[in-house]
Amino acid sequence: MSLDDRAEELASDLGVDKAEVKSDLENLVSYSVPIDEAVQSLRRKYGDGGGGGGSAPSEKDIGDVTTDDSSVSLTARVLTVGKRSIQTQGEQQDIFEGELADETGTLSYTAWTDFGLSAGDTVQVGNAGVREWDGEPELNLGESTSLSFLDDELDVPYEVGGGATLHELQSGDRGVTVEVAVEEVERRTIDGREGETDILSGVLGDESGRLPFTAWEPHEAIENGDPVRIENAYVREYRGVPEVNVSEYSTVTPLDRDIEVGEDATQVSIAEAIAAGGMYDVELVGDVLAVRDGSGLIERCPECNRIVQNGQCRSHGDVEGEDDLRVKAILDDGTATVTVVLDRELTEDVYDGTLDDAKEQARDAMDKEVVAEDIRRNIVGFEYRVRGHFSVDDYGANCDATSFERTDDDPADRARALLEEVTA
Template sequence: MDIDDRAEALASDLGADNEEVKADLQNLLEYDVPIDEAVQSLRRKYGGGGGGAAPAARSIGDVTTEDASVTVTARVLTVGKRTIRYQGDDYTIFEGELADESGRISYTAWTDFGLEPGATITAGNAGVREWEGEPELNLGESTDVTFEDETLSVPYEIGGDASLADLDPGDRGVNVEAVVLEVESRTIDGRDGPTDILSGVLADETARLPFTDWNPHPDVAEGASLRLENCYVREFRGVPSVNLSEFTTVTPLDRAVEVSDAAPRRAVGEAVAEGGAFDVELVGNLLDVRDGSGLIQRCPECNRVIQNGQCRSHGEVDGVDDLRVKAILDDGTGTVTAVLDRDLTEEVYGGTLADALEHARDAMDKEVVADDIAERVVGKEYRVRGVLSVDEYGANLDASEFDLVEEDPGERARALLTEVSA
């Protein structure tokens, strides 16, 4: 709902003048009051409206984004805690999922109600907002949370423990056990100025995912096997990314977390439809080498590819020579552009960057390098492993491995058909 719709629904519920309620709501928002808190404040101001009737009791599966507020009885599945900045102010919030037999729903609590995973609660006068197209409950000062003695049975796991492969963007209050494969310390331009963070790659036996530690924990070190409690998951380049906050608990494990060396193999169409993957293996035929392959030049400031000495961000620059390949991979279910960096391109080309520059000078044409690469790879079948991202510009696989397929194609086709039909 937008502000006008929210004000109209609230005025109708309260039996108050629509324009008066809208003006009051806009006034509160101008003072950076969160909208759900503003709505509850107006409910108190107007006496609840309609004789002060309590919000309707709803099953979670029946809550929609059209609801202003509801009362639900549910089991707490997860509880996360972190600090956010909302309209200029910092808030410590509690967040996670609630569930009953009809479904589950995300929540954000702006007050510490003492929620714990497994508890059964009744949340009266819980605000409803739309979050990424789905309803979410907002528990604020006007929400009445009661802990029930009788435990509600729900068909969902309680506590937040998950493998990396099970994580989705939007998950909150999750716990994982993983090994730190890669980690680096960086200084970024944060909301309060220069901020030190850690970023890298986590892995378990199911998957590998990127992570960011916004409040660097000393135990987050390369090779460490850790239990990470109270993490939240965002989307990063189309894939889930694990985020650690100041409230995340990091505990070294007394065992090594098992990690698979192989990436999950997917059909191209399936992988693209899933929206991306941080570590995936695709197999297909190389149909073409795209423009922008072979010898290229990059901006020395931002590393973007430049054209005719011009960078889109930094204007005229002295370009830095580099090599890459952008190749169309097709397996019959879909296509993807496989992007090879300098190291992989040198392997395919059979020479170094210096060799490629000399080749282009001798021919007086830099395109001969891309043409030579195309002659070597087009029409052959390759196994490509890397990070798949999908956006409005298409599907791109940033390759970390690029190998000519030598396995029996008939056997691979049968395996692919079995996977697709499963």
């Protein structure tokens, strides 16, 4: 049934003007509210319970809210409030988003109306819509939602205000505050909503680690590389890892102190990195089990840098490929496996030769595969310490290595230590 038919049926049931109902229905759907949920929301708005006698949804604890709920009422503490602009149906829309909490858990929210929320507020929310976002429930606070501020402060076991270290941030966080050093920064011109626009991108660091960032409007303090306090940032996944996003509503303030950036990457197991869905600048230790096909001497498209096979690029068709070196190694640490990707520089190290050496060897043998075979002999069966950026996609777990070093550990010593741990 089309939206117009649903509006006509709903207007007839409720005895109200179809044009008004249709406008409300289109508005809710434009905010990604499912059509059935939007219909029920309008039934409540115009005084019909949709077969339920007009009763309001019962109040729930946050820990009990699921994606099966169509609407809920609850009492909660506001942990964070972020503001940003999105584009919907060709128009810009300001939204407010963050996290709510009670003693049973936390829940993200998006408010399509400015309710005047501030971090630390205790609020009573009525008739809030629920939608699924990244597999989890999220509250939608819209025109049909009632919200009141309570004088009594709700005590919750969570930090109010959004302050976090970079290591604590996860994709989906909104309204966060970080104090960081700008490790790398560059200004780029992209095709934005209103034509060409300048943005800043690079890497931020603090004592807990590093994360990439994008500032959608250049801030002088960031571009100058100053230590900064960034408020009202949000985090989204980019190329499989969390990325800090600084919007036009973010506040950037220079700090009068230096930020010590940790030199060491966070060491995790491969299973932990997979469970996190992606991590930036991590360290893994494991054994190389194999070198995958597509390693060694390869060709790349001069236009997009993708791998060229048989003179064909997936995006640009027939091309004359440019020679390059790459390794895709399978690393196993006993918890899981990951494909570690080495760039030309790291591949030259494990090959013990340059790109020109590899081309000469392949010409002499009339077979590119000899380069990959030499690499296999050099690294398979040995333990390596790998530092890089970990991502998980439909094809599995990958780590783009920034360093790849064989460990000095004696395999016999590691085996004895493991046996002692097991028998202890």
